[in-house]
Amino acid sequence: MGIKILQDKCAGCTLCVKACPFGAIKMETKKAVIDLTACTLCGACVSTCKFNAIELIKEEAKSGTADLSSYKNIWVFIEHHLGEINPVSYELLTEAKKLSEDLKCEVAAVLLGDEKIENGIDELFSYGADKVYLSTHAEFKEYRTAPYTRTITEMIKKFKPEIFLIGATTTGRDLAARLAIRVNAGLTADCTGLSIDPKKKILNQTRPAFGGNIMATIISPNHRPQMATVRPKVFKRIKCQGAGAKVDIIKFDPVINKEDLVVKILGLIKDESIKVNLQEAEIIVSGGRGISDPKNFKMVEELAAVLSGAVGASRATVDAGWISAHHQVGQTGKTVAPKLYIACGISGKIQHLVGMQGSDTIVAINKDPDAPIFKIATYGILGDCLEVIPALTRKIKELRG
Amino acid sequence: MDIIVCIKQVPDTTEVKINPETNTLIREGVPSIINPFDENAIEEALRLREKHGGKVTVITMGPPQAKEALKQAIAMGADDVALVSDKAFAGSDTWATSYTLAQTIKKIGRFDIIFCGKQAIDGDTAQVGPGIAEWLNIPQITFAVKVELQGDKIKVERLLEEANEVVEVPLPCMLTVVKQINEPRVSSLKGMMKAKKTEIKTFSAADVDADPLKTGHNGSPTRVVKIFTPPPKGGGEMLCGSTEEMVSSLISRLKERKTI
Ligand SMILES: Cc1cc2nc3c(=O)[nH]c(=O)nc-3n(C[C@H](O)[C@H](O)[C@H](O)COP(=O)(O)OP(=O)(O)OC[C@H]3O[C@@H](n4cnc5c(N)ncnc54)[C@H](O)[C@@H]3O)c2cc1C
Ligand SMILES: Nc1ncnc2c1ncn2[C@@H]1O[C@H](COP(=O)(O)O)[C@@H](O)[C@H]1O
Numbered sequence: 001m002g003i004k005i006l007q008d009k010c011a012g013c014t015l016c017v018k019a020c021p022f023g024a025i026k027m028e029t030k031k032a033v034i035d036l037t038a039c040t041l042c043g044a045c046v047s048t049c050k051f052n053a054i055e056l057i058k059e060e061a062k063s064g065t066a067d068l069s070s071y072k073n074i075w076v077f078i079e080h081h082l083g084e085i086n087p088v089s090y091e092l093l094t095e096a097k098k099l100s101e102d103l104k105c106e107v108a109a110v111l112l113g114d115e116k117i118e119n120g121i122d123e124l125f126s127y128g129a130d131k132v133y134l135s136t137h138a139e140f141k142e143y144r145t146a147p148y149t150r151t152i153t154e155m156i157k158k159f160k161p162e163i164f165l166i167g168a169t170t171t172g173r174d175l176a177a178r179l180a181i182r183v184n185a186g187l188t189a190d191c192t193g194l195s196i197d198p199k200k201k202i203l204n205q206t207r208p209a210f211g212g213n214i215m216a217t218i219i220s221p222n223h224r225p226q227m228a229t230v231r232p233k234v235f236k237r238i239k240c241q242g243a244g245a246k247v248d249i250i251k252f253d254p255v256i257n258k259e260d261l262v263v264k265i266l267g268l269i270k271d272e273s274i275k276v277n278l279q280e281a282e283i284i285v286s287g288g289r290g291i292s293d294p295k296n297f298k299m300v301e302e303l304a305a306v307l308s309g310a311v312g313a314s315r316a317t318v319d320a321g322w323i324s325a326h327h328q329v330g331q332t333g334k335t336v337a338p339k340l341y342i343a344c345g346i347s348g349k350i351q352h353l354v355g356m357q358g359s360d361t362i363v364a365i366n367k368d369p370d371a372p373i374f375k376i377a378t379y380g381i382l383g384d385c386l387e388v389i390p391a392l393t394r395k396i397k398e399l400r401g
Numbered sequence: 402m403d404i405i406v407c408i409k410q411v412p413d414t415t416e417v418k419i420n421p422e423t424n425t426l427i428r429e430g431v432p433s434i435i436n437p438f439d440e441n442a443i444e445e446a447l448r449l450r451e452k453h454g455g456k457v458t459v460i461t462m463g464p465p466q467a468k469e470a471l472k473q474a475i476a477m478g479a480d481d482v483a484l485v486s487d488k489a490f491a492g493s494d495t496w497a498t499s500y501t502l503a504q505t506i507k508k509i510g511r512f513d514i515i516f517c518g519k520q521a522i523d524g525d526t527a528q529v530g531p532g533i534a535e536w537l538n539i540p541q542i543t544f545a546v547k548v549e550l551q552g553d554k555i556k557v558e559r560l561l562e563e564a565n566e567v568v569e570v571p572l573p574c575m576l577t578v579v580k581q582i583n584e585p586r587v588s589s590l591k592g593m594m595k596a597k598k599t600e601i602k603t604f605s606a607a608d609v610d611a612d613p614l615k616t617g618h619n620g621s622p623t624r625v626v627k628i629f630t631p632p633p634k635g636g637g638e639m640l641c642g643s644t645e646e647m648v649s650s651l652i653s654r655l656k657e658r659k660t661i
Binding site (some may be wrong): 058107118123137144146169170171173174176177178180182185186187188189190204208209210211212213214215216217218219220221223224259262263264265266267268269270271274277278279282293307318319325326331332334340349350351356360361362363374375376378380382383387388391392396399 | 412414415417418419426488494495496499517518519522523524525526527528529530531534535536540541542543544546552556558559560562563564566567568569570571579581582596621622623624625626627628629630631633634636637638639640642645647648649651652654655656660661
């Protein structure tokens with residue numbers, strides 16, 4: 001890796017001096033000079049130079065050559081939508097805290113956002129962060145792959161985390177996949193279990209594969225950080241005792257590169273059919289093909305409403321266009337783990353089960369005694385859901401007055 | 402408009418069974434299919450070509466039998482296909498796979514859009530598409546559910562957890578698609594005839610200038626150390642009686658557990 005100014009091309013315009021996020025460029029006798037001890041080779045100057053006078057020589061990534069011992073601590077990426085922190089980030093802080101006891105290291109939260117994001121920081125400490133790496137910039141208000149990847153890459157290069165955990169959400173999976181290649185790290189997707197190997201002190205990452213039919217434990221022995229995306233709702237979030245006293249915030253200058261800003265967010269189309277957030281709900285009532293007709297989703301919605309729960313769906317109903325894809329639970333939908341999951345007319349194929357089997361209590365209503373859903377149900381009702389659902393709704397309404 | 406589609410041949414995971422004695426996957430008799438999301442990727446590429454002209458090239462990295470998947474792509478309407486296959490690729494994880502595919506794409510040369518599926522149903526990682534985009538240093542848009550070409554830009558709707566996000570991205574770029582984006586077409590008779598006759602081009606590691614340190618097991622940072630079947634969940638209680646009785650006993654049990 002290296003960077004150099006092509007003296008004959010440099011016009012002394014000083015644009016690069018302003019563009020450098022690390023204050024590493026100075027003017028000497030009307031030519032730019034780079035202080036290599038301060039430069040992180042981020043490339044911000046390269047794209048601002050109008051005269052192509054800066055040359056960045058990227059070294060090809062080598063595998064397995066990193067000095068592993070210089071990598072320490074567990075990082076958690078804090079995902080938020082316009083400042084509202086995704087609960088999966090708290091779940092991961094809690095889990096990171098546990099792992100950190102085995103590794104005798106610190107837990108750090110990585111937070112990017114606009115200025116307002118600082119309001120959310122206290123919560124991060126209360127869920128177990130020892131440190132927060134904070135980078136604020138107007139361009140970080142909403143998540144976008146390229147600018148987030150660039151700044152986080154610089155953080156990783158500078159502070160060298162040993163483990164980096166990211167929620168397996170649409171945002172988390174988008175970011176982690178890109179970042180892992182850039183920093184030359186191994187990445188395990190969609191984990192449902194994490195532990196520290198007591199001997200080797202490395203991260204064992206367990207995840208479902210082949211549609212949930214098997215589980216695989218994966219390691220990244222020779223690369224750092226060891227990166228994993230982790231499904232929402234597999235770990236519980238727990239507030240720490242006596243937390244909140246520490247306020248170790250490390251401000252990190254954003255690295256904004258023009259070429260990273262070419263993707264524009266034009267807007268968000270809300271799904272009006274979502275009344276209660278599926279992944280946050282304590283109770284979920286889900287409909288499958290067994291409800292027989294799209295209009296019967298009304299019944300499912302009514303039962304969900306009296307329970308103040310959310311509406312879920314099997315993929316078969318989503319594919320048939322009975323309900324929007326945002327409701328789908330399972331391998332290619334959402335992972336949920338509510339206190340109560342009521343499956344109405346759902347057969348319980350493995351791809352559905354992997355998305356909901358972490359629920360505390362599972363109720364299955366199905367008219368086929370051999371439906372696989374009964375194998376994991378806490379309570380099974382063998383019957384016609386078109387009769388059972390309204391009866392259940394009525395009874396609960398009575399109960400609640 | 403030059404479009405490249407990356408597809409993977411996968412076992413049909415709905416047909417996979419577990420051998421209860423050895424706790425291993427029974428893959429005999431399980432059909433190999435094109436990863437379902439990749440069929441959506443092919444379909445979207447074909448639709449763009451039909452509307453705006455151009456060429457659709459479908460590529461896969463895999464063993465020689467993955468040619469079958471490419472033949473199916475031709476039958477659907479792909480203009481050109483390529484198999485990247487080499488013993489050196491064995492044991493690739495997503496890091497090495499995305500590197501190898503990116504090298505192949507560089508070899509092919511021109512492209513405006515690269516389509517991938519949202520994820521492959523065997524590994525379920527959703528990492529290869531963004532990986533390719535990183536190696537090629539182009540923007541990525543994941544989970545596309547609607548794609549509209551507007552001059553030298555594409556407007557894309559992304560399927561997120563609670564809403565759809567609308568973004569605009571300049572060409573060239575990499576897009577991964579979800580199932581809801583379209584309904585893949587069935588192969589035409591003419592297409593099947595063409596597929597039969599087509600000689601499938603095969604690239605080796607050397608053909609795509611792949612660095613041996615970055616491919617296959619060598620180039621893969623991750624290692625699988627254990628495979629096991631998830632412990633079976635114990636079944637619960639079947640409630641009995643009439644609908645009313647079952648509903649009543651359910652409610653009293655849920656109350657007991659303080660669930661409701
Ligand atoms: C790659 C891949 C990914 C997938 N991802 C997902 C996913 O994320 N989520 C998901 O859900 N699926 C997923 N699937 C699909 C999954 O394999 C099943 O096809 C799907 O879950 C079946 O949905 P279902 O249970 O609603 O329909 P069916 O399997 O058709 O089951 C309907 C059930 O309703 C019962 N029934 C019928 N009438 C009544 C009645 N009147 N009263 C009571 N019961 C009745 C029947 O006995 C049956 O058990 C995926 C598949 C693949 C290949
Ligand atoms: N071996 C491969 N050959 C071609 N494309 C692949 C291969 N593996 C993955 N892909 C592409 O990457 C997407 C995501 O795969 P994965 O990251 O394995 O879930 C797939 O839908 C394909 O489009």
